[in-house]
Amino acid sequence: MDVSVIGATGYTGVELVRLLNQHNRINLNILTSNSFVGEKIADIYPNLKGEVKHLCEELDIDKISQSSDIVFTALPHGVSMKYVPELLNKGVKVIDLSGDYRYDDVDTYEKWYREHNSPELVDGSSYGLVELFRDDLKGANLIANPGCYPTVSLLSLAPVVKENLIKEDSIIIDAKSGATGAGRKLSLGTHFCEVNNNFKAYKVFNHRHQSEIAEKAGLLGDTKVDLTFTPHLLPVNRGILATIYVDLKQEISQAELKELYQKHYQDDRFVRILAGDNLPELKNVVGSNFCDIAVKVEGKRAIIVGVIDNLIKGSAGQAIQNMNLLAGFDETEGLTDVGLYL
Amino acid sequence: MDVSVIGATGYTGVELVRLLNQHNRINLNILTSNSFVGEKIADIYPNLKGEVKHLCEELDIDKISQSSDIVFTALPHGVSMKYVPELLNKGVKVIDLSGDYRYDDVDTYEKWYREHNSPELVDGSSYGLVELFRDDLKGANLIANPGCYPTVSLLSLAPVVKENLIKEDSIIIDAKSGATGAGRKLSLGTHFCEVNNNFKAYKVFNHRHQSEIAEKAGLLGDTKVDLTFTPHLLPVNRGILATIYVDLKQEISQAELKELYQKHYQDDRFVRILAGDNLPELKNVVGSNFCDIAVKVEGKRAIIVGVIDNLIKGSAGQAIQNMNLLAGFDETEGLTDVGLYL
Amino acid sequence: MDVSVIGATGYTGVELVRLLNQHNRINLNILTSNSFVGEKIADIYPNLKGEVKHLCEELDIDKISQSSDIVFTALPHGVSMKYVPELLNKGVKVIDLSGDYRYDDVDTYEKWYREHNSPELVDGSSYGLVELFRDDLKGANLIANPGCYPTVSLLSLAPVVKENLIKEDSIIIDAKSGATGAGRKLSLGTHFCEVNNNFKAYKVFNHRHQSEIAEKAGLLGDTKVDLTFTPHLLPVNRGILATIYVDLKQEISQAELKELYQKHYQDDRFVRILAGDNLPELKNVVGSNFCDIAVKVEGKRAIIVGVIDNLIKGSAGQAIQNMNLLAGFDETEGLTDVGLYL
Amino acid sequence: MDVSVIGATGYTGVELVRLLNQHNRINLNILTSNSFVGEKIADIYPNLKGEVKHLCEELDIDKISQSSDIVFTALPHGVSMKYVPELLNKGVKVIDLSGDYRYDDVDTYEKWYREHNSPELVDGSSYGLVELFRDDLKGANLIANPGCYPTVSLLSLAPVVKENLIKEDSIIIDAKSGATGAGRKLSLGTHFCEVNNNFKAYKVFNHRHQSEIAEKAGLLGDTKVDLTFTPHLLPVNRGILATIYVDLKQEISQAELKELYQKHYQDDRFVRILAGDNLPELKNVVGSNFCDIAVKVEGKRAIIVGVIDNLIKGSAGQAIQNMNLLAGFDETEGLTDVGLYL
Numbered sequence A, B, C, D: 001m002d003v004s005v006i007g008a009t010g011y012t013g014v015e016l017v018r019l020l021n022q023h024n025r026i027n028l029n030i031l032t033s034n035s036f037v038g039e040k041i042a043d044i045y046p047n048l049k050g051e052v053k054h055l056c057e058e059l060d061i062d063k064i065s066q067s068s069d070i071v072f073t074a075l076p077h078g079v080s081m082k083y084v085p086e087l088l089n090k091g092v093k094v095i096d097l098s099g100d101y102r103y104d105d106v107d108t109y110e111k112w113y114r115e116h117n118s119p120e121l122v123d124g125s126s127y128g129l130v131e132l133f134r135d136d137l138k139g140a141n142l143i144a145n146p147g148c149y150p151t152v153s154l155l156s157l158a159p160v161v162k163e164n165l166i167k168e169d170s171i172i173i174d175a176k177s178g179a180t181g182a183g184r185k186l187s188l189g190t191h192f193c194e195v196n197n198n199f200k201a202y203k204v205f206n207h208r209h210q211s212e213i214a215e216k217a218g219l220l221g222d223t224k225v226d227l228t229f230t231p232h233l234l235p236v237n238r239g240i241l242a243t244i245y246v247d248l249k250q251e252i253s254q255a256e257l258k259e260l261y262q263k264h265y266q267d268d269r270f271v272r273i274l275a276g277d278n279l280p281e282l283k284n285v286v287g288s289n290f291c292d293i294a295v296k297v298e299g300k301r302a303i304i305v306g307v308i309d310n311l312i313k314g315s316a317g318q319a320i321q322n323m324n325l326l327a328g329f330d331e332t333e334g335l336t337d338v339g340l341y342l
Helices: A011-021 A061-066 A080-089 A106-112 A119-122 A132-136 A146-163 A209-220 A254-264 A312-327 B011-021 B061-066 B080-089 B105-111 B119-124 B128-139 B146-163 B209-220 B255-262 B312-327 C011-021 C059-064 C080-089 C108-113 C121-124 C130-138 C146-161 C210-220 C254-264 C312-327 D011-021 D061-066 D082-089 D106-112 D119-124 D130-137 D148-162 D208-221 D252-266 D310-327
Strands: A004-005 A029-034 A070-073 A091-094 A141-146 A171-177 A227-233 A241-248 A269-274 A290-298 A301-308 B002-006 B027-032 B068-073 B093-096 B142-144 B171-179 B227-233 B240-247 B272-275 B291-298 B300-307 C002-006 C029-030 C070-072 C094-098 C142-144 C169-178 C227-233 C240-249 C271-273 C289-298 C301-308 D002-007 D027-032 D071-072 D091-095 D143-145 D170-175 D227-233 D240-247 D272-273 D291-298 D301-308
Touching: A004 A011, A011 A029, A011 A312, A011 B240, A011 D082, A029 A061, A029 A301, A061 A080, A070 A080, A070 A312, A070 D002, A070 D170, A080 A091, A080 A119, A091 A312, A091 D061, A106 A119, A106 A171, A106 A209, A106 C169, A132 A312, A146 A171, A146 A209, A146 A227, A146 A241, A146 A254, A146 A290, A146 A301, A146 A312, A146 C312, A171 B171, A171 C080, A209 A227, A227 B240, A227 B300, A241 B171, A241 B227, A290 C029, A290 D119, A301 A312, A301 B227, A312 C094, B011 B027, B011 B312, B027 B061, B061 B080, B068 B080, B068 B312, B080 B093, B105 B119, B119 D240, B142 B312, B146 B171, B146 B209, B146 B227, B146 B240, B146 B255, B146 B291, B146 B300, B146 B312, B209 B227, B255 B272, B255 B291, B300 B312, C002 C011, C002 C227, C011 C029, C011 C312, C029 C059, C029 D170, C070 C080, C080 C094, C080 C121, C094 C312, C108 C121, C108 C169, C108 C210, C130 C146, C130 C227, C130 C271, C146 C210, C146 C227, C146 C240, C146 C254, C146 C289, C146 C301, C146 C312, C169 D170, C169 D240, C210 C227, C227 D240, C227 D301, C240 D143, C240 D170, C240 D227, C254 C271, C301 D227, C312 D130, D011 D027, D011 D310, D027 D061, D061 D082, D082 D091, D082 D119, D091 D310, D106 D119, D106 D208, D130 D148, D130 D310, D148 D170, D148 D208, D148 D240, D148 D252, D148 D291, D148 D301, D148 D310, D208 D227, D252 D291, D301 D310
Parallel strands: A004 A029, A004 A070, A070 A091, A091 A141, A171 A227, A269 A290, B002 B027, B002 B068, B068 B093, B093 B142, B171 B227, B272 B291, C002 C029, C002 C070, C070 C094, C094 C142, C169 C227, C271 C289, D002 D027, D002 D071, D071 D091, D091 D143, D170 D227, D272 D291
Antiparallel strands: A171 A241, A241 A301, A290 A301, B171 B240, B240 B300, B291 B300, C169 C240, C240 C301, C289 C301, D170 D240, D240 D301, D291 D301
């Protein structure tokens, strides 16, 4: 099984490289980069020194298609769609980590992102949130890997939405992310001295992922879901924690709700419903593909807290989970490291 | 004007000492400490070396009363009330930084804290959230300095609660605090390696400050306020940011709401309503007595974001603001340093 | 191959558990703990939830000896030696992560630590710094796993000491460590608010590891080595960087010195000599068993900079590298993950 | 006394603004900025909101000269010298925070920086390390404010160099700085995710400040000083700690050496020689103009540890200390706040 990565030198790309390097059942073939053609990736990311010998290559669609069974496109939104149609035409399977093929509704995409150049492919793509849409993924040719905030939000919401337990317009997602979510591109907002010791909300009522979460949550239940989503920037590198507030249609005990969650995810190794009074913490999942969830109930309000490593379950790890599905490997292959904790 | 600090070697106590040392109109007289009697406070907190010469003394109520016009009690909940009644009896004015005299309703206090030993004083105490209760404070003998979470929450909520603009059961306060809020006492939860790189919610549906916020918000408006309050622990030393979600009774534009806030706080130097799309950030207030607030509206949901330095506006700075009122000084005396930003 | 861990719930112990859980060729058998007998280790370290099912047991030397081929003792100094002699008597091989069996010279141990209860075993122990003492380790019964500071210091110094290139009394090691080096035990010095944003030197001229480095460096060369060692505390969890200053006996070019280092470590996968002007950084090794080293020369002064993850190459990872040697596995088995970088 | 700041929107410039805003004896007049002409400085640095009303102006030498008694130039190296000569011609006193006028030896400047356009002024400038060169400063027209690393290094070295106690070629300065030292300019090396959790040495044997320290240390003693200087980047915003190793010509006890330091700085409020076994820590000086120093001796080696806030004593605070001297104010005016500690 030959796999390649287009856009290997961004934070998401190199996380794919790091994880694929630990994967025992694939051959990591071509790495492309726009900025570092001809350089060893281990010179750009010296953690890889001695272990990953690849040079960064210029993107050559013919070459990469001929020499890859699966290609990951770890490109900015709007750039992926320049290459994905051709890759699919050449018969290669694509796992796209951008937002370009995540939406069922092209209008929503175009409202939040930009004009789409291949809306006909949107229908053919599968949304790669494995635990929730596994059946759609196995034979897919194009998997749209979910956004980081949507991953943790949807995994946290799915059981109550599917069971129709909550008022659809009551969902509030207060999410907090580490700075790797903003990538390697320089900006004052990710300058060390501006993020360190700091904390802030950003894009209040105005973040793209609100629309992705709403569309997919709508697919899980019967009705259109309306929600408020507020992202915040944490002074850490990795991890997202989402504190989600919902109003229950009817009272349900905390124990019952927890049991519902446990049952829903009982076959999903990467989703862990916490027992007792335990609450999720970044440090339990950072470095791993796990999503930890706790539920709390008081009266008719429930609070669901979910946490992931945004670069793994929220991005590269989930992409590899999708690759495992496409390749017929065990879904957890190469992804079973637990969080670093410290 | 002689002032003294009982409990000067906790994080709140030493912040009082640091700020009082910069105050030009008082004489810092006695510092007491339980753990460090006879030691120079500058040996325990070497930032004070050369500038604050005081020894830590054992608490002697007679001595401190005779030599102080105002006494700050920076003691744990339940300990303050052992000393406050006697201090008042001796004719000294007291600013108490614990929770012991914050509640109007002793039952609520006793539910969340412990049995009260001087419930008769609860009535006589004034809640020292200056911008909201200034008129009650000027002649007070006992001021209960507000909790850190309540300070930022109530300042952020007051205009909409007073104007009766929101559904009283719709308030959700998602608050995030730095670790100094937990004080100097050792615990695994504040061990460096456990907090660094980490983030978590704690005491979901179960934090004492929920009841303090609810009681005081109720005083601002016409009706009982019900609210959900979720605290989180940030990997920073100082600062609290609260993201507050409310449902509006009627639609009101963002501009109108902002104007309402600006008008409400137009005479309060320490409360700054942000203009344009600006959002509060910890780094703009850390090191200062300011509270920055922004309001956002979409449809019938409003989001109010407030931020303070928990050790200053949320504790020692506000206590000095109260002292300034009691002493007849300019309310801002000694408190006008802006945030460090970096 | 059955392995067990005595003292599994300290930071070093749980790092052993995390890494052994990823190791494909051993069975992780018994975990003991003093403080958490009967509890699931995954309840204490929730990163392990679902993946490590072990309960923490009380230490039973008979039971652990019968059911283990190799036992790791991850205990405080002075505690290890209470159990190691008996374990050896029962025929089990021991890898001890404390300082108790690291010294050849019992007097030095006793000067820096405490009275030794089994000095006769000191001779029989092997110092487990694999790259430097590999030949002594393969048949060992008792391996003393090196200290974290000594690991990075000795790997950085070995080539110049062995080749007799430096003045023996010129070595200055200025080392900076993350806070996990101080373990899970609570103290004001590792309280979050005291370490965050802070940096300090500690135990100047007075840290135990000075004597361990000096003794072992002396074994590498011909003569007694005298050195100055200054540790500092970094506001990070993991990682040690040592900046080492030495005076060269004779001028040697930077290129020649680098070549000497490359040759010395050419067969050691975990030691990487950096090329060109590259300098070591914590983030390239944190999460991995690698040690990165750079050498710089100006005139007759050389600076050698080395970096490791103190919990992996400086402790648990190196212990597993030793286990691999004892078991006849490939030395790198289970240890080839690269650093997380972010 | 009217003062103005040229280059007010860099990290050094805005720190000047913050501190000058707290200074009771000057009028802060004009702020210039290259990038933000016409904007309120409080919109760029919202910590200043409500307190500093100034707009950023384009630089107009005539205007600024006419309306200022003293001008601070907080500009990059090479840019300052474009404006300083003209400012001096117009009769204004200048405190320059760049490296352009720090050197006595123009050749050294040109070797490490660039061609100098006004070498004739180099002679007329005074090196503004107040505690060491106070007498040269009082009547100066042009004060070159020292570099941050040189400030802490020279204050730490001065007593032993002046007294001729150390071997001149034995000095090793291992210095560690927070990221504000690199300023507000974006670069991958100061991107949040690259600095957080990380630590590294940089510019080994090759940092400009080595030459500044060497030249000025040479002025303190009798002979040319040779030294090794290694800077490192700490994952904090503020603070520099320097660990300095020197070889003593003759043995001297730790007590004697400490007494020498205490005597040397007995009249300098901002330099604190630590007592007993205390060692400097960033948190004791961050937010203040203090420099804390400890000395340790073993045999003929001494270790001197010094610490400052790089933006205050290492830059803006020291510049204001120089302003106070020029203006005939008390040298400590506006600079007596102690460190924040937390």
